[in-house]
Amino acid sequence: MFSKLKESFFISISAILANKMRSFLTTLGIIIGVCSVVLMSTAIKGVDNSFQQGISSLGSDVLYIDKFAWFSSEEFWKMRNRPNITYEDYEKFKSLVNLPLAVAPQAISVRNIKFREKTAEAIFVTGSTTEYLETTNFSFKSGRFFSEIESESGRDVVVLGYDIAETLFGNIDPIGSIVKIGGFNYQVVGVLNKQGSNLLGAFNPDRQVYVPIKSLFRHFGLSWRSITIVVRAKNSQLLEETKIEAEQVMRQVRRLKAYESSDFSINQQEGLIQIYKNTVGVIQIGGLFITGLSLFVGAIGIMNIMFVSVKERTREIGIRKAIGATKRIIMAQFLMESSIISMIGGLIGLFFAIVLSYVIDQFIPTSVQISAVLIAIVISLLTGILSGLAPAYSAAKLDPVESLRYE
């Protein structure tokens, strides 16, 4: 059995080498197919990772009480008529709830931030209290979050996101330096570690700064706008209960009667994940399908060339049958040949995919994983076998007398 396989292997290699140009062109289809499938699956993985990472910086056990629902079928104008969520609402809410680990207000203003001649433009300036830190998974590269006293007195201190610190200060330690936020002086007290992902855009914590909410109100007069109350549950198991409590307490704060519907929304990242899956999932499947098509075209190329090969070698098949090759041997020989062509294409395609993934890495953090390597090998092997089946079968069932007579 082994010697027959070895025979098939060497016959295949010599057949492939005998038609170098043709084999190369056939392989090209598979190279492109495998390369695009691997790249696509790698990119998908990268986008997913990046999203998961970004979403986890939001916290899976965090609720956001907002005027607007993030995702809702309710019409926008109805929600627009809801009363704003005020700082007083937050204070009342905080004094009434028991379950949450932490409750913090959140107001956002978009400002330019300057340090000496360097400027970071249109940055999300998040105003909150000390307790905000507990609603996040932030860790510090240097310094600290603003303190209770700083928060309560509305001192002009700021915590910088990783990217902002990098943009403004480069290698210098920013702690203690004064930056200008929207023209007002703020002292830097902390710098966050890198945590977010580019996918979140301006919402990425790396591209935000954090100041006491009272300071934000004082300088930028945002107190008339609706704020968000950020609520973190003790753990994700308690999330549902915490949400129910939050709803009740908030209705109490708003003095709603039993028959009135809530005039606020409680958002959570789950909704974001759902939306992500619904939209990006479709794009992913579409992407895989389209790249899969290129692989399919490659497979047709192999099938085509294998049929030509069978036709050309009809006489050889006749000779082999005359001296005792069974159908199975002939079939194995051609399957071997199509698999080898496809495997070679797959490996070359994989090589290109790895090279190209370094380019893609510049935009979406990604790398070709072992699973992608396995995918490439399995896919190309399967493609080779499947595309070789019909030609191999047509070779195996050739009549020995007819094929010996074939010129």
Add this chain to the structure above:
Amino acid sequence: MNDENPIIIEMKDITKTYIVGLEHVHALRGINLKVRKNEYIAIMGPSGSGKSTLMNIIGCLDTPTTGLYLFNGMSVSDMDDNQLAKIRNKEIGFVFQTFNLLPRSNALHNVELPLIYANVYSQERKERAVRALNSVGLGDRIHHKPNELSGGQRQRVAIARALVNNPSIILADEPTGNLDSKTGEEIMQLFEELHQKGNTIILITHEEYIAEHAKRIIRLRDGLIESEEIFTTRKVMV
């Protein structure tokens, strides 16, 4: 001719009918034939006489439409493709007019091929192939490819390939048809030697002077055996 030798091939009322379009072509109309071990037979006949069809059936490349074909006592008529392949591999050595070597393989590999299909291990395979090539006088050409060999040498490689599995019969279809007469004569000489060594040879030819090397000549016409001659003594022409 030794009537005590065991019968290798026994054919009873073999017919072969091809359907070409709406027409039935009767290539063989009832062949009865016995071949004993160590016979040297020539099958002759004009084209259309059915000798190619008969050769294909003897060689187990094709099966008869009706009739009984026993090869070493086994009924070939009932065999499936795999069993036929096995018979071709172990019991029959083919020698073709056009040599039918694999062009990209060297002489050694061409001769090894039947042994590969017979699952003979590589060391033994190589030894047997080299021995077979030596026996046809090509011991010094084993690594040459067919296009590096003369016609006579190619046919010798083909004969070595036919011999290598120690088949029950050697079936040669116009083995000298593509060779000049001198080389052809050398090849016939080689068949003579193989016969002397105890091999059973069936030769298909339409050349009288080639057929004369055989000890028994069977003449076909219109799908039937027309006549049979047996020569008990014959001088070997050199």
